[in-house]
Amino acid sequence: MRHTIGDSATGRRADWRVLSLGLAAILLAGACSTSSATPTAVATAATPTATAAASAAPTAAPSAAAGNITVAFNMGAEADPFFIAMNTGAAAEAKALGVTLIWQGDPSQYSPATQIPIVDELLAMHPSALIISPTDPDALQPDVNKAIAAGIPVVCVDTHVTDLSKVLSFITGDNEQGGSAAADAMATAMHYTAGQTYQVVVGESSATTTTNTARLDGFKKQIAAKYPGIQIMSVAYSQSQAATANTNVNNWLTEFPNLKGIFAIDGTNASGAAAALQAHNLVGKVALIGYDAYATNVELLKKGVFAALIAQDPAQEGKMSIDAVVQYLKTGSNSGIQAQVTLPNIVLTPTSSADQLSKYTYPTA
Amino acid sequence: MSSSTEQAVAAASPPEEPPADRVRSLLANQQFALLVALIALIAFFTSRNSVFLSSDEVANILADFCSVILLGVGETFVIISGGIDLSVGSVAGLSGIIGALAMRGMVGHQPEPLVLITGTIVCAAVGLGIGFINAALMNWARLVPFVATLATLGAAGGMSIVITGGAPIGQDSDAIMFTQAVFGPFSYPALIVIAIVAVAGIFLHYSRYGRYTFAIGSSAFAARAAGINVRRHLTSVYMLSGMLAGLTGMFIYLRLGSGAPTAGSGAELTAIAAVVIGGASLTGGVGRLTGTVLGALIITTVTSGLLISNVEANWNQVAVAMLIAASASLQALRTASRQQS
Numbered sequence: 208m209r210h211t212i213g214d215s216a217t218g219r220r221a222d223w224r225v226l227s228l229g230l231a232a233i234l235l236a237g238a239c240s241t242s243s244a245t246p247t248a249v250a251t252a253a254t255p256t257a258t259a260a261a262s263a264a265p266t267a268a269p270s271a272a273a274g275n276i277t278v279a280f281n282m283g284a285e286a287d288p289f290f291i292a293m294n295t296g297a298a299a300e301a302k303a304l305g306v307t308l309i310w311q312g313d314p315s316q317y318s319p320a321t322q323i324p325i326v327d328e329l330l331a332m333h334p335s336a337l338i339i340s341p342t343d344p345d346a347l348q349p350d351v352n353k354a355i356a357a358g359i360p361v362v363c364v365d366t367h368v369t370d371l372s373k374v375l376s377f378i379t380g381d382n383e384q385g386g387s388a389a390a391d392a393m394a395t396a397m398h399y400t401a402g403q404t405y406q407v408v409v410g411e412s413s414a415t416t417t418t419n420t421a422r423l424d425g426f427k428k429q430i431a432a433k434y435p436g437i438q439i440m441s442v443a444y445s446q447s448q449a450a451t452a453n454t455n456v457n458n459w460l461t462e463f464p465n466l467k468g469i470f471a472i473d474g475t476n477a478s479g480a481a482a483a484l485q486a487h488n489l490v491g492k493v494a495l496i497g498y499d500a501y502a503t504n505v506e507l508l509k510k511g512v513f514a515a516l517i518a519q520d521p522a523q524e525g526k527m528s529i530d531a532v533v534q535y536l537k538t539g540s541n542s543g544i545q546a547q548v549t550l551p552n553i554v555l556t557p558t559s560s561a562d563q564l565s566k567y568t569y570p571t572a
Numbered sequence: 573m574s575s576s577t578e579q580a581v582a583a584a585s586p587p588e589e590p591p592a593d594r595v596r597s598l599l600a601n602q603q604f605a606l607l608v609a610l611i612a613l614i615a616f617f618t619s620r621n622s623v624f625l626s627s628d629e630v631a632n633i634l635a636d637f638c639s640v641i642l643l644g645v646g647e648t649f650v651i652i653s654g655g656i657d658l659s660v661g662s663v664a665g666l667s668g669i670i671g672a673l674a675m676r677g678m679v680g681h682q683p684e685p686l687v688l689i690t691g692t693i694v695c696a697a698v699g700l701g702i703g704f705i706n707a708a709l710m711n712w713a714r715l716v717p718f719v720a721t722l723a724t725l726g727a728a729g730g731m732s733i734v735i736t737g738g739a740p741i742g743q744d745s746d747a748i749m750f751t752q753a754v755f756g757p758f759s760y761p762a763l764i765v766i767a768i769v770a771v772a773g774i775f776l777h778y779s780r781y782g783r784y785t786f787a788i789g790s791s792a793f794a795a796r797a798a799g800i801n802v803r804r805h806l807t808s809v810y811m812l813s814g815m816l817a818g819l820t821g822m823f824i825y826l827r828l829g830s831g832a833p834t835a836g837s838g839a840e841l842t843a844i845a846a847v848v849i850g851g852a853s854l855t856g857g858v859g860r861l862t863g864t865v866l867g868a869l870i871i872t873t874v875t876s877g878l879l880i881s882n883v884e885a886n887w888n889q890v891a892v893a894m895l896i897a898a899s900a901s902l903q904a905l906r907t908a909s910r911q912q913s
Contacts, residue, residue: 284738286733286734286736286737286738286833287738288737288738288739291737291738314730314733314734315730315733315738414886441882443879444886446838447834448832448834448835448837448838449740449828449830449832449834449835450639450824450827450828450832450835450836453827453828454632454635454636454875454876454879455879457632457635458629458632458876458879458880459879460628461623461626461628461629461632461880462621462623462879462880462882474739474740475832475834478740478828478830478832479828481829482748482827482828482829482830485745485748485749485829486748486749486751486752486827501739501740502739503739503740503741503742503743503830506743507743510745569739
């Protein structure tokens with residue numbers, strides 16, 4: 208900013224303006240951090256704002272007074288409803304066990320480039336333990352090694368680093384099983400009968416999202432094994448945009464007039480596909496299987512727009528990861544801690560009980 | 573471009589080239605070349621899959637076209653004025669979300685038209701506001717347009733994530749129904765968008781406001797010397813661009829029935845691509861809205877065409893990139909040959 212306004216005549220006045228602008232920006236940042244703090248009440252107490260963490264290099268230790276154990280939790284993207292749900296589980300368990308939780312990650316970008324600096328900073332605070340969802344299995348390996356070398360135990364949650372040999376535990380949802388369950392749910396919704404053919408399509412987020420790929424693998428394997436009449440006609444990408452997913456589905460509905468099913472593999476595809484089916488009056492005629500139990504998706508499930516929703520259990524993943532590190536820190540041994548925990552994905556249908564629907568709905572802002 | 577508008581701002585532009593004969597000027601006309609390209613694309617995709625010309629598919633293309641062209645119109649004004657507005661995509665997203673928040677409490681309790689009118693006003697107001705912030709950053713903080721709108725691009729995109737927490741806002745099935753085609757492939761929102769584009773075109777090419785925009789883009793210094801209040805004019809240009817981005821946000825809400833957290837991100841580049849393919853110069857003072865319309869049509873035709881011919885989705889970006897390069901090169905070559913003659 209300084210360079211563009213540094214002309215001599217108006218320099219002084221411009222400086223004053225920049226100052227007031229900076230002040231406004233700080234106020235705004237403050238406002239944002241308080242509003243995002245509401246769902247993370249316990250966590251943010253000892254946490255600098257996410258934006259500040261990315262730029263400045265604070266070495267201030269977390270308030271160690273709040274207990275002897277401080278757990279640093281670094282997720283993929285803080286604003287993702289999946290991780291917000293994970294936070295509720297982790298924060299509740301941390302409070303119950305009386306440990307301090309530092310919840311810190313990039314606000315919205317799921318990328319190793321933004322994750323690594325944040326992990327470095329967390330390690331500089333010397334937490335008692337690190338829980339991490341690596342956005343890339345290789346790129347985050349050095350940070351995990353560094354933590355272990357410094358005597359900080361590491362748990363991977365949701366995703367993992369390549370070398371898990373020294374990691375205390377890896378807790379994850381089973382995406383391949385979720386894809387397989389989606390194939391079953393779709394076959395049921397289409398009243399699958401052997402000998403007939405069914406045209407279906409798949410909406411992915413991008414070709415490089417590993418969770419999406421695992422879900423699609425599971426889906427394809429189950430179809431090959433049990434439903435030979437189902438033909439996957441096309442796979443398209445939403446690039447994490449519901450509007451793009453909507454365009455894709457609109458085009459498919461024109462291209463394949465006999466389309467029987469859509470597997471919307473993530474939240475953006477689910478929203479876009481649901482809107483397209485409603486606009487074309489095809490609700491109930493095309494079996495839509497969605498992923499991720501966003502509150503809006505659950506509402507649409509109740510209306511029958513989705514034939515089924517595959518839900519993960521991020522809150523449970525968060526809780527179990529806290530349990531694992533606390534047990535290790537208190538007993539000093541890893542006996543009784545499972546090296547890998549795989550939680551099954553849950554199939555929600557319009558006939559699921561209200562209790563089950565509310566239990567698995569991801570909390571929202 | 574040898575248009576009447578350019579003569580109107582002749583005071584601020586380089587001298588006119590000698591008049592060329594009709595056939596030559598037709599062939600050299602970028603609009604004409606674009607029209608030929610569009611027809612060729614449609615013929616090609618129809619030969620790949622005959623449903624391409626069906627009313628359903630035209631409706632699909634129109635739905636995509638509407639969100640691109642609304643941003644494209646604002647961007648055309650901005651680029652002709654010699655600036656750039658990188659914030660439009662994020663502004664569309666944020667407006668749609670704030671509009672969705674405003675509408676959320678009303679859906680189901682108030683008549684749907686009232687809900688949608690409220691949402692439209694809120695979306696437009698958010699866009700106008702951010703357009704004003706863009707102008708303020710340029711006028712008072714003395715940022716260049718690129719930096720000012722880069723700042724609001726980031727701020728608006730971030731706010732969208734903060735407000736939504738990453739999940740869609742609202743669930744409005746009646747809004748989705750409003751986007752169904754009613755006259756052939758045309759839906760009500762599509763007709764409204766087409767009307768907005770037509771009015772904007774007249775405004776840009778046949779009004780004093782438009783002439784001022786061209787004049788400032790050709791030479792802000794000369795425009796100021798001629799008595800145009802450049803700051804005030806540019807403020808209104810960025811507010812117009814912001815407002816159209818806000819309306820795009822409302823359009824996306826109608827398509828999805830909710831305010832989506834990532835809506836509009838990256839859309840600024842598609843809008844700029846449409847303007848550039850349409851023949852406007854990023855240095856300002858040159859451009860036609862019909863060019864942007866054709867540019868947007870070509871982009872959305874290619875997107876849908878590749879999808880419907882089952883081409884791997886990632887090729888779409890490559891195809892649009894090639895179109896930009898070809899179109900910009902066409903314009904540059906023409907300018908070069910004109911200077912030689």
